[in-house]
Amino acid sequence: MIPCRGLVEVGPLPLEQGGHLPRAELAYETWGRWDPQRQNAILICHALTGDAHVASHHPGDRPGWWEAAVGPGRPIDTRRWFVICSNVLGGCYGSTGPASPEEAGHGPWGGRFPVITVRDMVHAQRRLLDALGIGRLALVVGGSLGGMQALEWAVTYPERVGAAAVLAAPPAASPHAIAWNEVQRQAIFADPAWQGGDYPAARPPRRGLALARMLAMTTYRGREEWEARFGREEVPAGADPVAQRLGSYATAPAGPAEAFRFQIESYLHYQGEKLVRRFDPATYVTLTRAMDLHDVGRGRGGLEGAAARVQGRMYVLSITSDLLYPVDEQRRLVQALRRAGKNVTWQVWKAPWGHDSFLVDPAGVARRVMDWLEEPGATAAPAQAGAVAAVGEGRP
Ligand SMILES: CC(=O)SCCNC(=O)CCNC(=O)[C@H](O)C(C)(C)COP(=O)(O)OP(=O)(O)OC[C@H]1O[C@@H](n2cnc3c(N)ncnc32)[C@H](O)[C@@H]1OP(=O)(O)O
Ligand SMILES: N[C@@H](CCO)C(=O)O
Structure with missing residues (x-):
């Protein structure tokens, strides 16, 4: 039985940009039960200022940042799915980051905290899942920084990802x-x-x-x-x-x-x-800074090389009003996945709330993702020709 809240040591952690974190802990929360076949784990990755508290655990509990998306009878139905979310490496909601003590009994790291990348965050999360005994993920999903993590998961640990949903996130941070x-x-x-x-x-x-x-x-x-x-x-x-x-x-x-x-x-x-x-x-x-360094193709022969590594089904959501990571950036990702013969579905959502639409309408977004995940005949195997669906404006 995995507890519904916890803190796991994942260090010492080598870092992509050099050096290592001698101690690193990740704070996590879970909802639902892991099934005996261990096929029902969904990892949710949060955005820049989020935390592990995706949803409340009981009536009266503090609402989570994706409250309407996760819970019994909600789109990510915790009667069926086992959901886990951790505060990112480098975060300030329980995981090791600049606000954590540099050493036991010392002050916080502050500006001395090393440069970390989205790939480092995903490595740390993999160690967390290992420690909890969670092998393969049915789905990894996230928006913005969370979407960068979902994409890195699909590319870095392809054998462990059945499906990945990348919401409002680019394959690499643009100069803008x-x-x-x-x-x-x-x-x-x-x-x-x-x-x-x-x-x-x-x-x-x-x-x-x-x-x-x-x-x-x-x-x-x-x-x-x-x-x-x-x-x-x-x-x-x-x-x-x-x-x-x-x-x-x-x-x-x-x-x-x-x-x-x-x-x-x-x-x-x-x-x-x-x-x-x-x-x-x-x-x-x-x-x-970690978001700026996001480039899923780095050290992998570019975006094409990264796309070739993917094994699971891919879902990409673009938001028409997104000024930060506009539709064209996800189009590049979708096209690379299609060229690599991967199973990819792209939805372009005509929503008015900008980049953060995935946070403003959690139930609507999660419904889209779960409809895709659970669509009849869906398998985790790569397809010869990727499916591309467009909703609203911005057809592929
Ligand atoms: C411990 C934790 O909190 S963990 C992390 C939780 N947060 C996250 O995960 C980050 C992701 N979430 C977010 O970025 C945001 O919460 C969002 C995008 C989901 C929604 O943003 P919100 O600020 O809640 O909504 P919105 O943009 O509509 O702003 C509403 C607030 O602005 C206030 N507001 C609206 N108009 C005005 C105005 N003209 N002048 C001043 N304040 C105004 C409202 O009173 C309301 O205040 P409240 O938040 O105290 O209720
Ligand atoms: N508004 C998000 C960041 C961008 O999606 C957050 O505060 O986490």
Whole structure:
């Protein structure tokens, strides 16, 4: 019996960019039961600021970040499937990362934490599954950074992946995505509280992290959504929601030009503050760098070489309003998989909420994935010609 929560030592862990982590632990949670034939394991990989808590475990428990997707009677039905999720290597929700002690009895790693990659995250997860006795995965699924992990799983450990669902993730980070991440990191570094990543836990670079999140939100959400939601609506005179409700980093505006006017500005400040209250800045730096380094073809003869390694069925979801990893980037992945003769299904989803649509509508997305996984006649064997389905705009 695998416990529904735990912490597993997966170190010492050699790292792709050199060096190693002497100690590394992964925090995980599980739902459902592993069947006696051990064929029903689904690994869910979270995005940049997520954690292992995909869904609540019992009534009254804290809701998870994909609550509507996972549970009894939900699209990923835990009466049938055994679900596992771990906080990523480098994360700040229980797994080893920059906020963890560098050594027992010492302070946190902070800015000294080594550079890690998505491949390192997947290696660490494989060790976690080994430790729990989980061999083959029926499905590995994730969006954004989680989708990068799902793709790396299918390529790095093809014999262990029956199916992989890559949601809103590219085969490699584009210069644009790297550029956006770099500006976010620079916002953190420019905060005097950063101190090279050696800040006290009680005085993190809040303003820098909030700015990073504000910028990131402009890449995560949809133009159409914000048009409908905020338009050009102004904050009523005298109301200052951020200062009134929050204020851990916000300072009173020195003059009228500094004060924000529009609801969209208010929303961005609120989102910045919301992250500051739950996330570690050095972890943000480490994980965005790992996303920049994502390139599934690195050291494998490029994307074609990576695609050739895949054995399981592949599902790729593109979101028409995704500014961060646009549809064309997944098209390249799908085309490489098709050229390699793999069994791949591509859906292009016309959703208004931008890149984060997979988080805004968890049940809708999980339903798509599970309909594909459970479609009649589906097998884990590679097909000669990959199936490609397009929904909405952006036909392949
Ligand atoms: C311990 C943990 O929390 S673990 C990690 C959990 N988080 C994750 O896994 C990360 C993934 N999740 C996400 O990125 C987000 O939660 C999403 C994308 C799913 C949804 O984002 P949300 O912020 O919840 O939704 P949305 O963008 O609609 O914003 C709603 C919030 O903005 C506030 N808001 C809306 N308009 C405005 C405005 N004009 N001015 C100020 N605030 C506003 C709302 O009051 C609401 O506040 P609340 O979150 O306190 O209820
Ligand atoms: N909004 C996501 C990152 C992009 O998908 C998160 O905070 O984890």
